[in-house]
Amino acid sequence: MKNIVKNLALAYMLIPSMAFSQEQVISKRIDSLFQVISEYKMLNGAAQITVNNNTIYKSSFGYSDFARGQSNTKTTSFALGSVSKIFTSIAILQLRDRGKFKLDDRFIKYFPEFPYPNITVRQLLSHTSGLPDYNVFESAVAKQPEKVFNNGDIIPLLKSLNQSLIFNPGEKWQYSNLNFCLLALLVEKVSGSSFEVYVAKKVFQPAGMSETYFYTSKHIKPLKQAINHDYPLFINTVPIDADSIKKVKWRTYNLNGLLGQGNIYSTTTDMIRFDQALYGTKLLKSESLNEALAVSQLNLGMPNITESALGKAVYGLGWYVLQDTTLGKIVFHTGGVPGAICMFVRNISRKQSFILFDNTFSPNVFNIGKNILKILNARPTETLRKSLTRDYVIALTERGIDNAFIKLCALKSDSLHYSLNEDEMNELGLQLLYAGKTPGHVSEALEVLKLNVLLFPLSFNTYDSYGEALAFAGKKQEAIEMYKKSIELNHQNTGGQAALEQLLK
Missing domain, CATH: 3.40.710.10 (DD-peptidase/beta-lactamase superfamily)
Incomplete structure (x- = not known):
């Protein structure tokens, strides 16, 4: 009977320790999550987390005013x-x-x-x-x-x-x-x-x-x-x-x-x-x-x-x-x-x-x-990945086509933290083509859209957009080939068919 009482007392003493240990594990995992978020700039704002009315995490990230370099703080309102x-x-x-x-x-x-x-x-x-x-x-x-x-x-x-x-x-x-x-x-x-x-x-x-x-x-x-x-x-x-x-x-x-x-x-x-x-x-x-x-x-x-x-x-x-x-x-x-x-x-x-x-x-x-x-709730997390398009365009704009390509290759290989988005790359290329202000904006657009074709070779839209850019740049024959490939991948691409017919006239 004494042993039973002793064991019960020991178990009772261990309960707070076990609970505290679990809280520590949760706290460490939260800290690790936000370390990645901070390092890869996945959040520009603030976060606060509570359990049983106790705050276990509170922090701020990035800028409240980018133009002035003013940082977000724990008292910033959003x-x-x-x-x-x-x-x-x-x-x-x-x-x-x-x-x-x-x-x-x-x-x-x-x-x-x-x-x-x-x-x-x-x-x-x-x-x-x-x-x-x-x-x-x-x-x-x-x-x-x-x-x-x-x-x-x-x-x-x-x-x-x-x-x-x-x-x-x-x-x-x-x-x-x-x-x-x-x-x-x-x-x-x-x-x-x-x-x-x-x-x-x-x-x-x-x-x-x-x-x-x-x-x-x-x-x-x-x-x-x-x-x-x-x-x-x-x-x-x-x-x-x-x-x-x-x-x-x-x-x-x-x-x-x-x-x-x-x-x-x-x-x-x-x-x-x-x-x-x-x-x-x-x-x-x-x-x-x-x-x-x-x-x-x-x-x-x-x-x-x-x-x-x-x-x-x-x-x-x-x-x-x-x-x-x-x-x-x-x-x-x-x-x-x-x-x-x-x-x-x-x-x-x-x-x-x-x-x-x-x-x-x-x-x-x-x-x-x-x-x-x-x-x-002690469940495994999903990997958070940042789109690399924004980092790529910064390199492209500030350091040129070759540097941007090297940057893209490096980020693409870090698949644990970065992802590549076809639609974003496509939008970037077309924006460079039609809204770019630099003297080399057409060349930059062609580079981006060509890369998108290589990165997403099964997408009809990448060939279609590259064909559009080639036609804009006066490269008629190359544009024809891209539109043909786009239509081959998607026979319902009526926009591509119309553009191809116009080029073949």
Whole structure:
């Protein structure tokens, strides 16, 4: 009996040690992941990870302002994009809980001028309304290119367009930012406050989110706010302020007055505070939060399944809910605006959460998120690979064709950290051809597109694009041969056939 007691006591003493060891392993794997991310510049932003309300990783990367060489820090604020929809969802559920309306009320009950009488509040909240997305502003922006549109413009615009819904309300699922702009109008209508004031008072303040705020064209940009950066073209070697890129002005300027769907900035610290607040009742009753995180059903009783950044998911009421529950119940939202992307993930079964920000719209963010989840739950990770196209174009632009070729060969051999993307190389070559500014831009375009043919010899499109460049450079016979090869690989290449017929005349 004494031996049994002794063994039990020993086992009891070992439990904290074993748990601590497992935490150490997770911490080391997280550190190793971010060392690779930092070394290969796969993230330009910030990250914070918590387990059981304890932060196990927090860091920042890259620049908040490339032009000034100003670094991102742990207190830099970033664009949340569509992650902002979570706050709108909370506001709606709070007001519903106060008896201001029912989720199955028709929106027209509160806005009689709304042109779609059958859409309910629930359908707006679950993206099953059938409303179109930002594209409804296309003609309005064209007519008033200097106007900053706000939520009050949406209903008059929908009435003036007089278009049918994409599908009957509740019949299908399709993401639309307009849904949440309209919900913001409802918040204002029933609360008597502006949407900004209501969310700040009823969501940000109770959650202790002192570093979170709305940012639209009427606000002054805070000093610690990261500038959203992007590359206008692949041939650009340094990202610039996305606000200065003409092709996205309709988003960064014309639609900058919209609320409910986005235009909120926050820090990693505040988003973790928000996560922790959701475990209590500061923001919502547990029943209401569970309702938001439940599977929304379509009219025929089918779940509204969609592909997401983490895999197949359903959309609840302002949240994505991952279908695969192997690692626990995982709820999340992603957000993206020109020049910025983010990801907020909560594993509510195991009290794990993380926030990732990037202010250069890095394509790596979602894969980084997947690997964080795997590490937190003792699973093997996927290899993160950086596209080598950007490094190649820097070498090409700064040091010439030969140096760039050597660089490409070196990076291509490092398949553990770099990948080669046919579409990116193709886009780079065509941009050099038509938008290049240097005296040798045509030669550079020919080099890139020729390399793409050699790297992807089974793709009809590489031959087609190389043929296009050869024809542009006056190399008619060579262009003919490339178009012939492209058509041989794809008999449905009607564009290539037309170009070939023109060359043979």
